[in-house]
Amino acid sequence: MNRLEIRELVIDVPERRDGQALTLSVEPGQVWGVLGPNGAGKTTLLHTLAGLRGPRAGQVLIDGRPLAMLGRRQVARILGLVFQERHDGFPATVRETALIGRHPWLSAWQMEGGEDLRLAEAALERLDVVHLAERLVSTLSGGERQRLAIATVLTQAPQIWLADEPTNHLDLHHQSAVMALLAEQAAEGRAVMMCLHDLNLAARWCDHLLLLYPDGEACWGPARNMLVPAALERLYGQRLATAEIDGAPVFVPVR
Numbered sequence: 001m002n003r004l005e006i007r008e009l010v011i012d013v014p015e016r017r018d019g020q021a022l023t024l025s026v027e028p029g030q031v032w033g034v035l036g037p038n039g040a041g042k043t044t045l046l047h048t049l050a051g052l053r054g055p056r057a058g059q060v061l062i063d064g065r066p067l068a069m070l071g072r073r074q075v076a077r078i079l080g081l082v083f084q085e086r087h088d089g090f091p092a093t094v095r096e097t098a099l100i101g102r103h104p105w106l107s108a109w110q111m112e113g114g115e116d117l118r119l120a121e122a123a124l125e126r127l128d129v130v131h132l133a134e135r136l137v138s139t140l141s142g143g144e145r146q147r148l149a150i151a152t153v154l155t156q157a158p159q160i161w162l163a164d165e166p167t168n169h170l171d172l173h174h175q176s177a178v179m180a181l182l183a184e185q186a187a188e189g190r191a192v193m194m195c196l197h198d199l200n201l202a203a204r205w206c207d208h209l210l211l212l213y214p215d216g217e218a219c220w221g222p223a224r225n226m227l228v229p230a231a232l233e234r235l236y237g238q239r240l241a242t243a244e245i246d247g248a249p250v251f252v253p254v255r
């Protein structure tokens with residue numbers, strides 16, 4: 001089990017003054033949601049946490065060790081990132097793509113073995129794309145691609161999940177299935193942080209929330225403390241009506 005710690009972190013959003021420094025820990029077993037309007041810096045934060053871009057200030061630590069001091073392979077064995085956007089590099093099938101998740105676990109030139117194939121197959125099955133295993137990725141629909149991206153990270157088997165809008169392109173059933181998968185990952189002792197645009201998915205599935213405001217302001221804490229209608233209305237600049245269904249708050253934008 002690994003914990004992700006953010007210490008006095010100022011993300012580098014181009015052409016924006018320094019935002020509030022973030023200090024928080026994503027503990028094994030926790031599901032964090034990052035909420036904020038377009039351009040608030042959610043993707044920038046996730047990429048900073050994954051070590052893909054540097055912060056303006058502060059540190060990202062895994063189990064107390066600065067991310068910058070860990071090798072890329074070591075990081076890739078611990079931390080998985082579901083990207084918001086993806087581009088086809090070279091023609092590959094769905095199965096070959098899922099198997100890319102095993103690369104951090106293989107030495108240079110080592111072929112994937114039976115256990116790697118088994119993990120990939122199980123992940124494809126779990127994300128409901130196993131029937132597409134032989135298909136070229138370029139032929140997939142948006143939702144099928146999204147499910148493959150998550151299956152690839154599941155094949156990678158990281159202890160820390162960073163997911164950028166994991167429910168993008170998904171129909172209602174697959175949205176629920178993916179949120180249930182991420183909650184299950186946490187219940188098994190992994191740490192999960194995801195960016196979400198859907199407040200209601202966040203309210204139902206996340207136990208902690210980080211609100212990122214477009215001016216760089218931020219607040220974070222247990223979800224029940226963050227799901228305050230006035231704070232959410234200010235976050236999105238949008239009036240909301242609130243109800244409660246199944247014990248979770250539900251927010252609907254109103255005119």
Ligand SMILES: Nc1ncnc2c1ncn2[C@@H]1O[C@H](COP(=O)(O)OP(=O)(O)OP(=O)(O)O)[C@@H](O)[C@H]1O
Binds near residue numbers: 013015039042045
């Ligand atoms: N290379 C760049 N040059 C200039 N501005 C950039 C660059 N990369 C990102 N930005 C800006 O940084 C801000 C934060 O972008 P980011 O993708 O992190 O936002 P986000 O909260 O994930 O948005 P969304 O909800 O639209 O996905 C945006 O205003 C974006 O236009």
